[in-house]
Amino acid sequence: MxxxxxxxxxxxxxxxxxxxxxxxxxxxxxxxxxxxxxxxxxxxxxxxxxxxxxxxxxxxxxxxxxxxxxxxxxxxxxxxxxxxxxIPKARKPDLTGWVLVLDDVRDPGNLGTIIRLCDWFGIEHLVCSLNTVDCYNPKTLQATMGSISRVNIGYTDLPTFLEGVPSDIYGAFMDGVSVYTKAMPESGILVMGNEANGVSKEVEALVSRKISIPQFGKNTTESLNVATATAILLNEIRRG
Amino acid sequence: MxxxxxxxxxxxxxxxxxxxxxxxxxxxxxxxxxxxxxxxxxxxxxxxxxxxxxxxxxxxxxxxxxxxxxxxxxxxxxxxxxxxxxIPKARKPDLTGWVLVLDDVRDPGNLGTIIRLCDWFGIEHLVCSLNTVDCYNPKTLQATMGSISRVNIGYTDLPTFLEGVPSDIYGAFMDGVSVYTKAMPESGILVMGNEANGVSKEVEALVSRKISIPQFGKNTTESLNVATATAILLNEIRRG
Known part of the structure; x- marks a missing residue:
């Protein structure tokens, strides 16, 4: 009992x-x-x-x-x-492949969906800012559909982490270069920002390549949801 | 008062x-x-x-x-x-471009996210099966972020609708041909299925091209969320 x-x-x-x-x-x-x-x-x-x-x-x-x-x-x-x-200890991310970085993603459902996407696209390492919602939040876990067991997730101070990486740092920005322009390389860092405010100024200063998803509608939609934007960009990375 | x-x-x-x-x-x-x-x-x-x-x-x-x-x-x-x-009367979908079709999508948040995606990617016509969640559901409306005003949404019997269209009918299936194989054409119908059961048998019989999003992980993830899968496929349609 x-x-x-x-x-x-x-x-x-x-x-x-x-x-x-x-x-x-x-x-x-x-x-x-x-x-x-x-x-x-x-x-x-x-x-x-x-x-x-x-x-x-x-x-x-x-x-x-x-x-x-x-x-x-x-x-x-x-x-x-x-x-x-x-709660497992996060391993050091392997920088020879792609690493996804989240800068203050706040919605548990979005984080769960993003973890499921990492699993689908074979992104093994997810690095979250300290203000990103906790991945062991019940709503996040529910949305991961079990894929949390296959993604290495760590929380850290992003500027400190990003300053130390030798890889190109890509970031999703409304005014970035179209992601269709050039095929993505075999490795790198992809930074996705907060639902309302996007990537923070501090992190933006460390991004070397600003990319965007072209818009085909009447230019009145303000943005894509962060989980759907991540889906599109991870697909772009893997399709080559 | x-x-x-x-x-x-x-x-x-x-x-x-x-x-x-x-x-x-x-x-x-x-x-x-x-x-x-x-x-x-x-x-x-x-x-x-x-x-x-x-x-x-x-x-x-x-x-x-x-x-x-x-x-x-x-x-x-x-x-x-x-x-x-x-509630506006749905217009007849214009079949000279792409039309998105939903076969029993049940989650209001997923439908709202999909409407927002249609707006972003300039998909003006969304045709839903009669069992798809109502687009005027408060949770759906919230997730559309206002984009519902720019997408023409109708509910109809899908087999009847699909039998009458001259366009190629694409459908998302786990065992479909990789969407990376061939560039998508300028027009067509894209069918997305229910969260748990995918596309129904009746509708599947009318699909002429089964497509899928390749998986890069350890093949243990069962599927993608329908809204993220729609995001990826609409991006594939528009990137050419």
């Missing part, structure tokens, strides 16, 4: 402060939990309302009641299984 | 049933309301808590209290201005 203290701990992990304090995060749903169990992530606990559930963590699953699961869950309709995992 | 009946009417428009009954929909926030007022959409009413607000509908704005606005709003934090507009 799950103790009151365990329930309290799991619930606290919906907040970033407690995730960082305990170095743990929560994932929900059979798909995400199974993928995390099968990955290099360290399992702390798996709770389920179904004794027969198969998440690849035989012997680890603790049976809980629906009421207990609801208490631990961040979802309005909890999804049978909830896993607690250790 | 706004009457109780008016408040009741506006509130009812958050539901599709009443939008269809009254042929009206609600938009919120100064940006979206201004863009709709400036467009061909017919204004039914504009309510605001700010007498000085400028939405291009001088003389039309009815002053309401914050309590009244909150009663009419679908938002937890209402945004100063709320407009009621007539």
């Amino acid at each position: 799950v103790s009151k203290n365990q329930i309290k701990l799991v619930k606290s992990l919906h907040q970033k402060k407690y995730r960082n304090r305990h170095n743990l995060f929560v994932a929900e749903g059979i798909k995400v939990v199974s993928e995390l169990v099968a990955s290099d992530f360290k399992v702390n606990a798996v709770y389920s309302t179904d004794a027969e559930i198969e998440v690849g963590a035989a012997g680890l699953v603790e049976l809980v009641s629906e009421v207990e699961l609801k208490k631990m869950s961040a979802l309005t309709a909890p999804n049978k299984v909830l896993g607690v995992f250790e | 706004v009457s109780k009946n008016q408040i009741k009417l506006v509130k009812s428009l958050h539901q599709k049933k009443y939008r269809n009954r009254h042929n009206l929909f609600v938009a919120e926030g100064i940006k979206v309301v201004s863009e709709l007022v400036a467009s061909d959409f017919k204004v039914n009413a504009v309510y605001s808590t700010d007498a000085e607000i400028e939405v291009g509908a001088a003389g039309l704005v009815e002053l309401v209290s914050e309590v009244e606005l909150k009663k009419m709003s679908a938002l937890t934090a209402p945004n100063k201005v709320l407009g009621v507009f007539e």
Whole structure:
């Protein structure tokens, strides 16, 4: 049986402060939990309302009641299984390929979608500014559809990181050069900015190549959503 | 002063049933309301808590209290201005250019993002299956960022529509031919499927060219989100 203290701990992990304090995060749903169990992530606990559930963590699953699961869950309709995992240490990004950098992306859904895109396009390293939303936020995790287990995500001071890289630094700007003009190289850094304000001035000063996605409509749309713009630019990088 | 009946009417428009009954929909926030007022959409009413607000509908704005606005709003934090507009009749799609077709896209945010993408890429006609989420859903409207005023959106029985078009019908499928293989033509139909199930069997039978977005990761990601996949394919269409 799950103790009151365990329930309290799991619930606290919906907040970033407690995730960082305990170095743990929560994932929900059979798909995400199974993928995390099968990955290099360290399992702390798996709770389920179904004794027969198969998440690849035989012997680890603790049976809980629906009421207990609801208490631990961040979802309005909890999804049978909830896993607690250790937050992994980010590895140093490998600069021989492409690295995606996010400058203050604030929406959890956008970050989750971007992580899923990294996985699709084989971008293994994602570097986020310190003010980018936490990737272990429940809404972000939900949007990653399990792909978080295959992307190395770190948070750091961007100017310090970018000053130290030898690669060309590309950045998405409304007034950049059309991304169609020249094929993208085999490696580099791509910086995507905040939903409302784009790339910050400090980071902009370190960008060597400003690029943009051409607009074909009536020039009245102000911008693309950051996740869809990232989709288009990662596709441009990989299509060659 | 706004009457109780008016408040009741506006509130009812958050539901599709009443939008269809009254042929009206609600938009919120100064940006979206201004863009709709400036467009061909017919204004039914504009309510605001700010007498000085400028939405291009001088003389039309009815002053309401914050309590009244909150009663009419679908938002937890209402945004100063709320407009009621007539649902326009969809025009017949112009088949000399590209037309985007959605086969049961269910998530309001995805539909809104796709409408914004159509606007960016100059896709003027969007044809939705009857089970696609309503484009006048408050969450969809929010995600369009005002671009709904520049895209002609219709709902129809897809097989009937597709049987009658002379254009090539492209569809996004996991097992399609890589979209990088051949440049896309100047016109055509692009069909995007449901979030979980993709394109339906009935519609699939009418697709003449199955295309896909190549995957570069470890082949473990099951699919891309429909809005990001649409972003990539519309970019492929326009980049030539």
